[in-house]
Amino acid sequence: MKAIVNVYLKEGVLDPQGKAVHHALGSLGYNSVTDVRIGKQIILEIDESDKDIALSKLEKMAEELLANTVIENYTIELE
Amino acid sequence: MKAIVNVYLKEGVLDPQGKAVHHALGSLGYNSVTDVRIGKQIILEIDESDKDIALSKLEKMAEELLANTVIENYTIELE
Numbered sequence: 001m002k003a004i005v006n007v008y009l010k011e012g013v014l015d016p017q018g019k020a021v022h023h024a025l026g027s028l029g030y031n032s033v034t035d036v037r038i039g040k041q042i043i044l045e046i047d048e049s050d051k052d053i054a055l056s057k058l059e060k061m062a063e064e065l066l067a068n069t070v071i072e073n074y075t076i077e078l079e
Numbered sequence: 080m081k082a083i084v085n086v087y088l089k090e091g092v093l094d095p096q097g098k099a100v101h102h103a104l105g106s107l108g109y110n111s112v113t114d115v116r117i118g119k120q121i122i123l124e125i126d127e128s129d130k131d132i133a134l135s136k137l138e139k140m141a142e143e144l145l146a147n148t149v150i151e152n153y154t155i156e157l158e
Contacts, residue, residue, distance in 0.1 A: 006120055008120065008122065018121075021121065021144070021145070024144055025140060025144060028140075028143060028144060030136065030139075030140055032125050032126045032127050032136065033123055033124070033125050033126075033140075034124045034125070034126050035123065035124035036121065036122070036123050036124075037121075037122045038119060038120070038121050038122070039119070039120040039121075039122065040117060040118070040119065040120065041085055041087065041117070041118040041119065041120040042097075042100065042115065042116075042117050042118075043087065043115070043116045043117070043118065044112055044114065044115050045112070045113045045114035045115075046111050046112050046113065047111045047112075047113050048111050057109065057111065060109075061104060061107075061109055061112075064107060065100070065103055065104060065107060066100070
């Protein structure tokens with residue numbers, strides 16, 4: 001089963017990488033971009049047939065390792 | 080308009096960050112994970128009302144700056 005965990009900074013947390021990309025896009029002439037934020041997309045292949053079990057495992061993984069929940073939120077998608 | 084550009088390594092390109100996370104998950108007891116790949120998720124706010132124009136701009140941004148198309152693929156979602 002394929003799972004996608006998106007990890008992104010919480011609102012209000014400074015995102016220097018996003019700011020740098022925003023600035024670079026402006027330099028390239030893309031002035032219609034008003035905000036850029038950059039997160040991680042973690043694509044996992046998980047050997048688990050039960051969707052609920054997979055989801056609960058993925059939540060634990062996100063809390064324990066994939067996201068820093070002090071400054072980051074995450075979403076989980078199962079395919 | 081909100082746009083999400085997902086940038087991920089092409090098949091066959093070594094992903095050391097994904098490998099490290101895979102290994103760390105194994106150490107934490109998550110042995111059902113068989114593969115991990117890590118990409119970037121770039122969330123843009125774009126001041127553009129026409130979806131087609133926004134999409135064509137985002138494609139150019141991805142080709143020019145957001146993705147390294149030698150080793151990376153990208154997808155664009157508009158919300």
